[in-house]
Amino acid sequence: MSLIVSAIGQGLLWGIMGVGLFLTFRILDFPDMTVEGTFPFGAAVCVTAITHGVSPILATLLAFGAGLLAGLVTGLLYTKGKIPILLAGILVMTALYSINLRVMGKANVSLLNQKTLFSFPFLKALPQYFDSIFIGLCLVIVTIVFLVWFLQTELGQSFIATGDNEFMARSLGIKTDGMKIMGLMVSNGFIGLSGGLMAQSNGYADVSMGIGVIVIGLASIIIGEVVFGELTMNQRLVAVVLGSILYRFVILIVLQLGFNTNDLKLISAVVLAFALMLPAFQTKFHTRQMIRKGLTTHDD
């Protein structure tokens, strides 16, 4: 039972990263590799700030700011430097590895005996692992409410249009370069935030904690889409978070089956590969109709 509760909490905290990635991967329609550097960057900045006596709330906001900055650099390389987005992301991701070591001073910084978001007294009163759920839920709600509002503004609509038909967007006078930079910034901001939260939840930041993050984010997005199907934009944001929780369940089940934690990245990749191939299987074998048929009573 406690494993399930823990998985939900983790899923919520990771879900913020998934939602951030959704902004670039689904709305702007390109893969942003910066994620792998931004996630530990947020963690490094947050943990270093806390160990230097900054309040946990401010440190968490700093993690968001760190992400904004990383996104800005990728955005500038991509739009002004005309570097292909995949390469721009990889460049920033690689550069951030050194920067993270600089920020933390060493490869791993512990938060032992430090005040974090999770050490507020009322959270201590909750049953085990419910603190992650509480904090995760609060921040997921803030994230989604912010994005639902933002995407309904004129600016948000221009952002969506840029990803949907850049040529048209420009012909309507939308500054598409600006939209891409903004999207990368907000996206990486939430990813940095998620990294900061994850570090506080785990009790440490590690320079290698970014490896495979993009796979986890994509898995959340794809699982959400495969499970919930056709949705509106607002519903899709929620579906990413639910996808993130489902992904944690899948990992939990796999580990319960006796796999080694060392195999986790391999398993993550296999889960994502299956989720990505599912739409192709569905059209081939009509899985969705078969499931539906299996669930409804037949009159004919």
Next chain:
Amino acid sequence: MTTKEELLSLKDVVVSVNNGNELRPILKKLNLTINAGDFITILGTNGAGKTTLFNTIAGNLHPTSGQVLLRGQNIAQQNEEQRASFLARVFQDPKMGTAPRMTVAENLLLATQRGQRRGLRLRKLRQNRDRFREMCAEMGNGLENHLDTPTGNLSGGQRQALSLLMATLTSPDILLLDEHTAALDPKTSEQLMQYTMERINQNHLTCLMITHHLEDALKYGNRLVVIDDGRIEADYDAKQKQTMTREKLYDFFDETIG
């Protein structure tokens, strides 16, 4: 129209494109003056430079030499985002003018702000719905029943009608129609052309239309321009156009250009 007001003029415009490792000129010292209220139909063989001319007017391409003057002001180096405030364009490909995953109403909403600053104000979709529904209903192709349909699910004709509506929504100073009916079946094409004329006349738009139909080139507009090899080969005014026939025009093409 009492006096002719010069709206846009191109003076000795040269546009070259990078073709491998050599610059190849497409427009060769082209001169054209567009007056307010003009409706110019443009004819020319493939590769003559019609679309390059449109790209130059719209700001997608910048001239290597020469001037593009809007009411006397040189705008040659403005890009297409900056020119959106006075210019709109409809393309041949229905996919180019609309955002496929956004709904019809959302697309129209984007177009109401053509060339304006977009801020953090809410988009006001609900307040505009009735107005959009009326506009769509005028086109008579059922678009008004699809306000919440993603445009990617519409037929080519509906998408093209929507593109035209979006282009003319804010009454731009210049409307560019780049063979906008060419991808449609004859009936839909005629319907769209009829609706195009309504929008142009209602809003007193200045318009340039590229076409490959000699009949259309003669039937519509008050001027007919023939482009060949990067230059204006002929520029007929309304009177000359009236005496023109399809055969004469065809012969002209055969002798001078073909």
